[in-house]
Amino acid sequence: MLVQLAFRNIWRNRRRTLLTLSALVISSSLLILSLGIFSGMMEDMLISATEQYYGHILLSSPGYQDDRDIYLNLPEDPALLKRLATQPHVQGISARLRSFGLLATGVKSYPVEMLGVEPTAESSVTHFSEKLVAGRFLHNDSAREVVIGSGLAAKLNVQPGEELVFVGQAADGSIANDLLQVAGVFNTGDSSHDNGLVITGLKWLQDILVLPGRIHEISLRIDQALLAPTIASTLPHMTSDGDPLEIFDWGKLLPEMQEAIASYDVSRVILACILYAAAGLGVLNTFFMSVLERTHEFGVLRAIGLRKRQLWQLLLLETLLLGLTALALGLLLGLFMTYLMCRFGWDLSSHMTAITYAGGTILPRLRAVFDLANFTVPAFFLLIICLAAGLLPARRASRLSPMDAIRNE
Amino acid sequence: MRKPFFLAGLLPVLVTLFITPALALDLAALIRDVEIQYTGRSSHAIVSMQVSTEHWQRTMEMESWSLGRDYFITRITEPAKDRGVATLKRDKDVWNYLPKVDRVVKVPASLMGGSWMGSHITNDDLVKGSQVDKDYTFQLLHEDEGIYRIEGIPRPEAAVVWGRIVYTLDRARRVPLRVDYFDEDGVKVRELVFSEVQQVGDRLIPLTMTVQPTDKPDEKTVVRYRDITFDISLQDDFFSLRNLKKR
Numbered sequence: 001m002l003v004q005l006a007f008r009n010i011w012r013n014r015r016r017t018l019l020t021l022s023a024l025v026i027s028s029s030l031l032i033l034s035l036g037i038f039s040g041m042m043e044d045m046l047i048s049a050t051e052q053y054y055g056h057i058l059l060s061s062p063g064y065q066d067d068r069d070i071y072l073n074l075p076e077d078p079a080l081l082k083r084l085a086t087q088p089h090v091q092g093i094s095a096r097l098r099s100f101g102l103l104a105t106g107v108k109s110y111p112v113e114m115l116g117v118e119p120t121a122e123s124s125v126t127h128f129s130e131k132l133v134a135g136r137f138l139h140n141d142s143a144r145e146v147v148i149g150s151g152l153a154a155k156l157n158v159q160p161g162e163e164l165v166f167v168g169q170a171a172d173g174s175i176a177n178d179l180l181q182v183a184g185v186f187n188t189g190d191s192s193h194d195n196g197l198v199i200t201g202l203k204w205l206q207d208i209l210v211l212p213g214r215i216h217e218i219s220l221r222i223d224q225a226l227l228a229p230t231i232a233s234t235l236p237h238m239t240s241d242g243d244p245l246e247i248f249d250w251g252k253l254l255p256e257m258q259e260a261i262a263s264y265d266v267s268r269v270i271l272a273c274i275l276y277a278a279a280g281l282g283v284l285n286t287f288f289m290s291v292l293e294r295t296h297e298f299g300v301l302r303a304i305g306l307r308k309r310q311l312w313q314l315l316l317l318e319t320l321l322l323g324l325t326a327l328a329l330g331l332l333l334g335l336f337m338t339y340l341m342c343r344f345g346w347d348l349s350s351h352m353t354a355i356t357y358a359g360g361t362i363l364p365r366l367r368a369v370f371d372l373a374n375f376t377v378p379a380f381f382l383l384i385i386c387l388a389a390g391l392l393p394a395r396r397a398s399r400l401s402p403m404d405a406i407r408n409e
Numbered sequence: 410m411r412k413p414f415f416l417a418g419l420l421p422v423l424v425t426l427f428i429t430p431a432l433a434l435d436l437a438a439l440i441r442d443v444e445i446q447y448t449g450r451s452s453h454a455i456v457s458m459q460v461s462t463e464h465w466q467r468t469m470e471m472e473s474w475s476l477g478r479d480y481f482i483t484r485i486t487e488p489a490k491d492r493g494v495a496t497l498k499r500d501k502d503v504w505n506y507l508p509k510v511d512r513v514v515k516v517p518a519s520l521m522g523g524s525w526m527g528s529h530i531t532n533d534d535l536v537k538g539s540q541v542d543k544d545y546t547f548q549l550l551h552e553d554e555g556i557y558r559i560e561g562i563p564r565p566e567a568a569v570v571w572g573r574i575v576y577t578l579d580r581a582r583r584v585p586l587r588v589d590y591f592d593e594d595g596v597k598v599r600e601l602v603f604s605e606v607q608q609v610g611d612r613l614i615p616l617t618m619t620v621q622p623t624d625k626p627d628e629k630t631v632v633r634y635r636d637i638t639f640d641i642s643l644q645d646d647f648f649s650l651r652n653l654k655k656r
Contacts, residue, residue: 071464104514111519165512167505173465173527174490179510 002310006317013290017322020286024326024382025333027279031378032334035268036368037341042264043369046225048361049257050250052188053197055094055125055219056228058253059084059235062246064216065253068098070171073214079240084220089231092124092221097205097214101168101176103148103198105156112152112198114166116205117141125221128186128199135160135184141201146180150187151195158182170210178208189361225250226261268373272381279382283389287319291393298397299405312398319390323383330382331375341368451476454637456483460528460630469526474641480648481535485526496525497653503532506653513650522570529599529620529630533570544569556580571598582606584613597623610639 010017050056058065064072076095084093097116102109119138123129128147129137138145146164148156158164160182170176180200187194206212222231228249237245251258291298298311306314345367352364452475459468469491473483481498485491493508503516516523521532545561552558561574572593577586588601599622603615614637620630646652 102514102517102520104512107515109514109517111517165507165510165514167507167514169524169527171464173460173462173467174488175494175507175526177507177509179512 002314002317003321006314006321009290009314010318010322016286016289020282021322021326021329023279023282024323024386025329027275028326028330028378028382029333029337031272031275032330032374033337033341033368035271035374035378036334036338036370037366038264038268039371039374040341040345040367040369041362042261044363044365044367045260045361046250046257048189048363049254050225051125051127051221052131052190052361053126053193054250054253055092056222056225056250057220057232057235058217058248059220059245060217060248062244064246065248068100068216070099070169070209070211070216073097073211073216074218074239074243074245075241076213076215077239077241080236081218083236084218087231087235089222089224089227090220091223092121094118094121094125094219095202095215096122096217096219097202097209097211098216099168099176099205099209101166103146103152103156104165104167105158105163108156109167110152110155110196112148112196114146114168114198114200114205116200116202118202122199125219128188131186131188132184133187135182137184138199138201139183142203142207143183143201144178144180144204145183145201147184147186147199148182149194149197150185151191152198153182153185155195160184166208168209170208172210174210176208176210178204265373268377269381272377276381276385280385280389283319283322283386284392287315287390287393288396290318291315291397294397295400295405295408298400299402299408302400302402303406308398312394315394315397316387316390319386319394320383323386326386327379327382331379334375334378338368338370338374341366342370450639451641451643452637452639453641453643455635457633457635458526458528458630459633460526462527462628463625467527474643474647476643476645476648478540480645482648482653491526494526495653497648497650498535499648501536503535504650504653511654513653529622529628530632531570541574543567545574550575552580554580556586579606582613584615599623605633609637612639 061072061074063069081093081095084090094117099114099116101112101114103112104110117138118141119129123137132147133150134153135147137147146166148158148164153159156164162182164180164182166176166178166180168176186199202215206214220235222228224231229251232247232249235247237247239245301311302308345365347365349364454473456471456473457468458471460466467488469485470487471483471485473481475481479498479500482495484495485493493506495506497504497506503521504513505516506513516532521536523531525532525535541561544567545563547559547561550558550560557576557578557580559576559578561576563569563571563573571590572595573591575589575591577588578584579586584606585603587603590598590600592598599620602619602621603617604619605616606613607616614634616634616637618632620632622628
């Protein structure tokens with residue numbers, strides 16, 4: 001009975017209700033859209049931070065990632081790779097060997113990080129092959145070829161097809177040196193990689209470092225980056241020979257990135273509060289007006305036996321009904337707008353360039369992604385706001401004495 | 410890669426040889442005198458370097474030439490894998506020649522502190538070691554009938570690696586016994602120990618130098634000067650990039 005009453009009440013002043021409703025619908029749908037776009041930016045950053053270098057999960061010898069000691073290596077372990085490939089969520093696997101040395105041409109020489117990879121496997125984890133600005137990616141893992149960052153290419157003044165000298169130290173103490181050809185040049189937008197990272201063939205690097213059949217790390221790509229810690233905990237902790245493995249998810253490798261994402265969860269709530277504060281005041285205003293107008297009516301209701309508590313409930317029900325209606329429409333509109341931004345996006349590259357922040361790169365585009373929390377948080381706060389805005393008028397109405405109220409015209 | 414080693418080894422020896430007679434006077438002036446006395450001095454040596462690390466041990470044979478304090482060439486003759494790898498030091502620059510790829514690579518400033526040929530000697534040892542008396546001020550720490558102990562503190566403006574260097578010299582024979590290197594926080598980083606003092610020409614020099622990093626007690630580099638000759642006839646154009654490539 002109360003619900004029916006409440007429903008009729010809110011539609012008694014149709015224009016006022018529609019205005020309030022539209023304020024709620026627009027603010028909640030815009031909030032959903034902007035959160036979707038924020039999530040899109042975060043995802044771009046996360047993708048650039050993980051899929052441009054580390055991958056989502058790294059397995060290596062205990063301690064290797066701390067100081068990258070060339071001797072903390074692992075056997076190439078086909079059985080382990082096979083086992084990892086069958087794990088749920090794992091989409092790509094790349095075994096890598098790393099060395100630090102000198103890349104030189106003529107009189108110029110720069111310290112570099114050499115990352116030895118099997119090209120196809122690496123492309124299943126990271127996206128260097130899609131970031132090429134000149135030349136091509138590696139063809140195989142034993143040719144004396146490198147793909148270098150654009151900054152390094154500019155400093156060394158080399159183009160694809162030209163020669164470079166690599167000098168480093170092999171694991172047996174001898175001098176590792178060889179002549180290499182530049183196959184391609186990549187540009188990731190991350191200046192530290194563009195200026196000092198060199199991708200080369202795993203077999204060639206193993207030969208030159210005198211580390212046959214050894215690798216430093218196994219990098220994994222998984223289907224849901226945000227689930228990396230959970231998935232990492234389910235992976236095997238030992239090689240087939242029983243050597244221990246240390247497993248890192250991207251959050252441990254890129255703590256700043258993890259903080260950026262954690263702070264996003266907080267800013268999502270703050271944004272919801274700010275946008276809803278205005279809408280909430282609108283609701284509050286609507287209900288105070290409606291309560292003041294209906295003082296006489298409340299007096300009659302009380303006189304014919306409606307209890308204080310029931311009156312209070314009636315008014316809260318009215319706001320709740322308004323909130324739920326707004327919620328349904330807002331969610332629909334928000335979903336639709338997010339879908340449009342998801343599908344088509346908005347290219348801003350003519351207005352701005354990529355920004356690197358917390359190890360990730362924000363691309364010059366607006367694009368939304370679907371994230372459940374981007375709908376539940378606005379929905380939850382919308383209901384809270386409506387109920388809070390209804391509380392004061394409801395209290396006022398329920399405290400009126402019936403006699404006074406009836407006299408009020 | 411680095412190769413500053415031989416000069417670094419020779420220098421303290423030479424410095425101490427010339428300093429000691431006048432220690433009671435002005436150490437800085439004495440060191441300047443030493444520097445002047447050595448200008449134009451040349452040497453040729455056959456050297457073996459044994460490097461022991463946690464993971465490997467290897468011995469290299471080398472032939473080296475030096476002229477004054479500014480020029481230095483060394484070429485590896487053994488083992489076969491590294492044969493022909495050569496290092497040239499001219500003033501403050503260090504180049505390596507790599508016969509496998511027939512290229513000369515200059516050591517960039519950022520890698521001057523790195524290990525030379527996998528040893529416990531750095532490129533900086535060669536470059537900075539040759540001007541210790543310019544970059545440091547000296548004072549006598551200790552003196553008894555057996556030894557002198559001299560402390561070198563870097564001049565404020567000097568771009569040096571060490572915070573403090575302590576030389577211990579044999580007073581009677583005027584040869585160094587050991588050199589201890591401390592970082593800027595005063596923590597000992599490594600030590601050089603000299604042994605096998607022998608008469609070469611008209612002077613006494615220790616033929617063996619052991620470099621011991623303090624944080625890795627199991628590791629060391631031992632350099633032995635097997636055959637050393639001073640005052641040979643060399644011109645500075647011998648120390649050229651062109652000559653570095655010659656085998």
